[in-house]
Amino acid sequence: TQLLEQSPQFLSIQEGENLTVYCNSSSVFSSLQWYRQEPGEGPVLLVTVVTGGEVKKLKRLTFQFGDARKDSSLHITAAQPGDTGLYLCAGGGGATNKLIFGTGTLLAVQP
């Protein structure tokens, strides 16, 4: 069974601080996607990484895929209250590319 563990589960920080969220598995994934989910809404895709070692930047967000394609990290620089939300990593692969979702990291950025 493929599992994705995210850490930390909860994170409450002040505006302007930096943070890193980790997504780890013992399984190899063909791709890894990061989503952000607001309460009562569907996950919104932030980025997809497919190559081991790949780094992608989206404004203040930096995503990295591990060399072995088993883990990933999301780093946010100078967090803002608008970054508040549930961050989900999801590993894809297999014939149908179904997604295995991580346990989620709930981020609260205090003004």
Added chain:
Amino acid sequence: EPEVTQTPSHQVTQMGQEVILRCVPISNHLYFYWYRQILGQKVEFLVSFYNNEISEKSEIFDDQFSVERPDGSNFTLKIRSTKLEDSAMYFCASTQQGNRRVNTEAFFGQGTRLTVV
């Protein structure tokens, strides 16, 4: 921007009743999925659908569940006889490709909150 749309946004049903959740995937996408998220828990895969047939399903997707693409745009999830534990957010998703490392980005709908009473 193309998006996945789901209806209804909320559905309350009595235990034992049948429900149909509807989705309109992005028009040029080929693979369709249903996921569910029980309150406070992680998003779980239910089923994938390609070329008018189920391509993969999880243990959750038992005989009470079925999917259909009744026409060229809709994709439905039917629960035949709902149970209390079926209460969850149900998300539809679609991807352009299913088995390559590019163009496999999954786009999700806003979800249907199903409450079984």
